Amino acid sequence: MRAIDLETQVLAAVERIRKGEKTENDLIECKRAWPSNNKARQLAGSLNRAAGDAVIYVIGIDEKDGSIHDTSDTDILDWWSQIVGQFDQVPAEMVRHIDVPISNESVVGIAFSSDRAPYVVKTGSPKPSLEIPIREGTGTRTARRDEVLRMLAPAIRVPAATVLESNFSAVHYPPLASAENAANDYRREESVHAFGTADFFVEHDGRDLVTLPTHAMDGIIEVGDLSFTLNVTPDWFQSETKAPRKEYIDRQREAVLISGPGVVPLRVDVEGLLLSHRKLLETTNSVTVRLHLGILHTSKPLVIEMELNTNPREHQLPEDLNRWSVRGK
Incomplete structure (x- = not known):
């Protein structure tokens, strides 16, 4: 050290x-x-x-x-x-x-x-x-x-992580105006939702493979005096790059495999929101997000904590209640 x-x-x-x-x-x-x-x-x-x-x-x-x-x-x-x-x-x-x-x-x-x-x-x-x-x-x-x-057993070290960018949105969906529209829309009732993304850089030396299983990913978000559970999943995709390229971060549905330094993107959904939380989401200027990412073969998770602040300039859609963001320096 x-x-x-x-x-x-x-x-x-x-x-x-x-x-x-x-x-x-x-x-x-x-x-x-x-x-x-x-x-x-x-x-x-x-x-x-x-x-x-x-x-x-x-x-x-x-x-x-x-x-x-x-x-x-x-x-x-x-x-x-x-x-x-x-x-x-x-x-x-x-x-x-x-x-x-x-x-x-x-x-x-x-x-x-x-x-x-x-x-x-x-x-x-x-x-x-x-x-x-x-x-x-x-x-x-x-x-x-x-x-x-x-x-x-061989020790798997928890890699250091730096937040690059995170964005969260809270939205309000009003009740649908007609039964015909309701039949063609997955939203049947008035509701509020919140979701986001988090990109962080992993400082891994590549000596051991670090596996972050999807089922061991979770977190919480603090909005005012209330806390809500987060559903966290890898933002996976299949690369369409034709030329072979060395990738240290392998993003899959079931896990993120880390063999070297790189960026890990995550998708996050806020669970347990009710219509009664609409005003809270609309008026809260700062939220705290804590992500706990379990690591295979060790009891110590990779913990990421960040504070996101509201950005009024990003409120562009009619259903937007609030948007919070943070960007690394």
Whole structure:
């Protein structure tokens, strides 16, 4: 992990804490003080859950109120030697540590590699003397056999993704004027609908094939105080290009196959809309979209979050209630 990547994630974690948002997850921990050596089990549990991704510790911040605390009285190498001693055979690897300035203060950011899982720790008891821990929620427990087997399987890394463009539309279809028109139209009753597209660039190095199954794609859209489920599918097509060309993104009905960098386009439909939501759709200037794209052979999804803002200039059709869009920089 590059120093700039570690610093960026630490700053993002601090910002979320100070906004009152949830910060800790399977891959990041915030600590007010240096963890004691009996916390090696907790670190090992996070590493065993990470499946190849880096685990990050932010030392010197109170996760409850965001206050910064001085931790300079402890030498990081002395602390690390005590933690390493709690591992059996293969210890965790601290791949990078940096001081990250926060206004006139600073915190310590540490990145740990998880690519040698499973990590085993000493229990301090004769029976059993060793344990393979795994993180679950905010706690740590002993890993089950199936979880240990998944640790031993080749890790498929979740590729980084950048939103290029996303557009959503909300429309109102009035009741049909005549029975004759109704017979020739799929719309029988007055209704509201919302749908959209999302194009994102996948930064994949091509070492492993990444498969995004269609049945594991979903998401939510937040419109005002309400949330609606999203039906997400690949925007697949059959290329009509006659000349052969190397394609790293194979879009199919059943899945998206990623073997290198490229653009993945998706179609999205909003579910659960009622006529009573018409005013909400019409007056909401900003919506938040979260897409969860499951990856074959790993429990970690590719998560894409974006905020779309209304664009009045794009309201061109009589049935348009609102249109929201976002474009990457």
